[in-house]
Amino acid sequence: MSIDANQSTSDPTVETEAQSESDSDTDRDPDIAARVEVLREENRRLRTAYAHARRTEYRRAALGVGILGVIAGIGGIVFPASQSTLFALSGIGLFTSVLTYYLTPERFVAASVGERTYAALASLGDDIVSELGLQQTRIYVPTEGVTDEATADVRLFIPEHTNYRTPSPAELQSLFVVPDDDRGHGVAVPPTGGTLFEEFTRTMVDSVAETPQDLANQLTEAVVEGFELADTAEPELNVETGQVTVGISGSAFGAVNRFDHPITSFIATGLVRGLETPVHVETVAADDDQFEYVLTYSWDVDSTE
Structure with missing residues (x-):
């Protein structure tokens, strides 16, 4: 009775190759780990150097x-x-020298970090709109005395129907707005620009403007100079129709035509608070080289007179 040699012994060539691969993986793992650690350390060093440069x-x-x-x-x-x-x-x-020295920020957050944080909110908002079959209409509504002042007493309302009715402030307290009148059905959320507007009012030397032109100028200047949310924000007002068009370029938070974008939301919130009336917002990509996006804010002229 004979025994097959292939069954009783293993191929030495295969064993050698397997051992070689194992040794190679063993050699590579420490090398990769070392490189990752070096990159982490370099990243920490660069962040520290950047913060130091800004403080300087x-x-x-x-x-x-x-x-x-x-x-x-x-x-x-x-x-x-x-x-x-x-x-x-x-x-x-x-006095300015002392303030500037002692109020120097100790931590700087990269714009990319803020953009990625906002991206999660934008994705969630888009999912809600899609799942509930809501319209692409965006209306920012004043809710003073009903909602939290921390969000500037404003709610973003997304209606369910094209033939919608703007709900009352009391109806906008809930996330899901379901009044007896079906035309008022939709979703209401605190705007991302609410807390930005509150910060804007706290740091202002003058009071918030009451006329649409001055108000638009204040808000767009804050977008560029105050919060550095964009490189350019240029308003154009049509008083007769109750409309402000704002050209935007160089957004620090990526595409401006996403759900409740900080730039769009901040300007809308400011207009709502200043004019004390609901403001409808439309955002489109610009078709020229001057701006990347064009924001159109409109309101009922009769309600502001």
């Missing part, structure tokens, strides 16, 4: 303003005739 910029600005304040103070001593003006400038310069 703020503190250099504080130093520059402080030096100007000192020079103005010395000028007040040297030139008595202009003493009151120069001393006032000196006080302003030194």
Whole structure:
């Protein structure tokens, strides 16, 4: 009775190759882990360096303003005739210098982090609209005295029907809006621009404007200069029709035509609060080289008179 050699012994070539692959994997794993750790350390170093550079910029600005304040103070001593003006400038310069130095942010969040955070909200909003069969219409409605002031007393309403009716503030307290009148059915959510608007009002030197033109200018300036949400935000007002068109380019939060985008939402919330009337919003991609997106805000002119 004979035994097949192939059954009793293994192929030495196969064993050698398997051992070689195993050794290679063993050698590679520590190497990959080491590279990952190096990349992590480099990432931490770059974040620290970036934050340090930004803090240095703020503190250099504080130093520059402080030096100007000192020079103005010395000028007040040297030139008595202009003493009151120069001393006032000196006080302003030194005070601004101290504020700038001590209010320097300790942490800077990259725009990409904020954009990805918002992307989750945008995706959720789109899913809700799709699953419930809601319209693409967006109406920002004042709800003062009914909802939380932290969200600027405004709700974003997405109607179920094309022939919709804007619900009352009391009806907008719930996420799912289901009044007796079917035309008022839909979903109401706090706008992302609500807390931004509250921050905007807290940091303003002047009061919020009451006229549509001045209000639009304030809000778009805040988008670019205050919150740095976009590189460009240029408003154009049509008083007769009750409409503001805003051209946007360089959005820090990606595509502006997504659900309750921070730029769209902030301007809409500000208009609602300033005009004290519901504001309808449409967002389209621009068809020229000047802007990337065009936002159109419209309201009932009679309700603001």
